[in-house]
Amino acid sequence: MTEAIPLLELKGLTKRFGGLAAVNNVSLKVGDGSISGLIGPNGAGKTTIFNLITGVYKVTEGEILFQGKPIHNHEPYRIACGGITRTFQNIRLFKNLSVFDNVYTACHRSAHYNLLDSVLRLPRYWREEKQLREKASGLLRIMGLEERQDISANNLPYGLQRRLEITRALALDPKLLLLDEPAAGMNPDETENLMRIISEVRKMFNISVLVIEHHMDLIMGICDHIHVLNFGCTLADGTAESVANDPKVVEAYLGAEEVTA
């Protein structure tokens, strides 16, 4: 019986900066339609893995396979167009643009008119621009940002900025969404809200999600599968329950103490 090809697979992934291995022989799989968590103490290499997946860093050793095909060392924009988008730990919105324009810009791949069409304002431009506007509006409506669409992105409160970043990442119709600490700086209510949004997004857009997080409630609450990193190496890998009870994980996070669940 052949196993379904995982959506994303990291095989023996290693990234060295000079002498230091930020990511060391990490292998993990993200299944289609799942929400997976990537956790570990600060500096464990989680964002580095995101950077490797999205092509920002070149791989030192190992492979990254997306839908069975290697994507490591490809150009970042190609990987994004291929179906993997992300949000950033320190929000990287187009700060001087409005909420609407942030998403509108990111919708660009849904249009195909070229520069000549733009300069001469040929029919294809008008037709496709209209579609882009509708798509952007639709996304904003689904994500509850329609009312705020004229505000400049840097005037949004923090929680909405994060939501906007996720919305922008969805504009490319990704198959895999990488969220880098989406709940950073949020209070429990906002975190709950975010959890709900992520679950809804998974269902509504039929995508898989890989989340880096420190908020354990979020991770335990929505992740089907968790991968634990420490000092660039895999510490544990499994369901939320198995990972929570794994003594190695407990030790890494809390020191060698017993924790009652």
Added chain:
Amino acid sequence: MDQFFQQLVNGLSIGSIYALMAVGYSLVYSIMNFSNFAHGSVIMLGAYFGFYALTLLGLPFTVAFIIAAFGTAAVAVILERLAYKPLRDRRAPFLYFIITAMGASIFIDNSVIATIGPTPKTFPPPLLPAFLQGDPLEWGALTIGRIDLTIFVVAAICLVLLMIFIDFTKLGKAIQATAYNMKASALMGINPNFVIILVFAIGGGLAGVAGVLYGMKYQVFPQMSAITLKSFIAAVFGGLGSLPGALLGAVLLALIETFVSGYLSTQYRDLFAFIILIGMLVVRPSGIMGKDAEDKA
């Protein structure tokens, strides 16, 4: 063969000046990760400071040098505090820094033109120290101009002092640490603001010395700030951000320019700097001694 060695001497002389400029520029670049495009104007001011210290204030030659160096160090620090720091604090985009540098350079250059005037000035020989006033030195078949020798010696002294400072003093190590990782160094107790000021001061000081030397060899005029292009090219050639690279790039650039000028044509000398730049960008953008210019995120 004699001509070859003669060109070598010329090349090393101008290379010394390029080296001071390029190292000053690279020092700031390695810490701030940004190119101070106003560097040329600082060099030019150094020449004027030295000139006036000598002619107007009647100070002895070495003192004039020191005044020029301190003067330009001060200008560089003022520029940093008034123009660059506010941008840094606001996390302004890279573009704003370049524009501001351009503005500063226009301001400084034209202030000089508007006040002192555009006519070039020459260091009057009678005011130069005695040893600079004799005939060129003979060494075997070589004729070594006294000024060229002085330039080489002064530049060498400055660069050696700089190397000792960076490699062997506590402050120097602080600079190295900050160049490597500003945040981590700050956590270790190194005040980044202080390091930044120090680095601009040193870069400015080197620029000042370069300016005086250039002014001595040629003339002092406001448009000489354009020479800074050579320092940028030298730094790219040797590897942006690497101090030994800047030195190497500067000397090589000057030698190539001199040989081209000597054997081919003086007209195309400045063009060769550009050709070297393009060549480097095609073959190896990180420069001779640069590390792979890889990641950003």
Added chain:
Amino acid sequence: MDYIQGIAILIGINLIAVLGLSILTGFTGLFSFGHGGFMAIGAYVAAIVSSRLNLPGPVALPAAILAGAAAAAIASVFIGKLTLNLKGDYFCIATMGFGEAIRVILNNIDYVGGARGWANLPNLTSWWVVLVLDVVFVVVAWNIINSRQGRNMVAVREEELAAQMAGVDTFRSKMIALVVSAALAGVAGALMANYIQFIRPTMFNMAKSTDLTIMVIFGGLGSISGSIVGTILLVSLPEVFRNFAQWRLVIYGLAVIVIMVGRPSGIMGGVELTPSGIRRIFAARRAKARLEAELKAAEQGEVA
């Protein structure tokens, strides 16, 4: 009247180059020290076409303009391919070197007059040609900016990494901006050559490049109407302040620093002087006010 017309034509010619630079610097965030070089290429190629090729009357100017623009565009592709994939500093240094190199090369080509310049070029540029071209290129610039290509350029300016993560081919966006701006500079150079009827390498040195950039900055980065205002202002001011000519640049330099540190959005404040542009500003303000009111209400709700 002739005098004013002369200024108007100069404004019109410079505006074309400034529009290009606005796209490159104001909207894409790339800084060029060497656009004088592209203007020079445009001017000299146009001069060759208009004075040495003996083309029939009506064809001469369009041919000269096209040739000049094309030559400048090709040169820019060369620079772009080498540097736009690297850090921003490399592009700046390369444009600086390029500008200088062009000047040195032109100084040494006797066929085009060398350092002394080339006089007696045909007078083909008329005020209505400049006006028509101005309108055309303002529309072209506007159309580029308000398209997905233009939005991608702005994304590159705002957050290049995030733009790549949003699938934008940032290298391509930068190339488009560069080539368009170089072509426009070439057009301006061509018009200049056949208006002043005299060209000389020093007319296109770094001072020219920075002059053009200053016009973009004063008008405000990211605003086409701003670039128009900036050009009008900065081409006509020198005439007004002719007595203080040397101090003009001193003040400009200082003004640039003050603008960048204080109000980078320049005169126009990043606003476009169009109905939609103004509407956008008010919509943004209203939405922000609404948001703040809601947040305050929520806060008070919690406290109470």
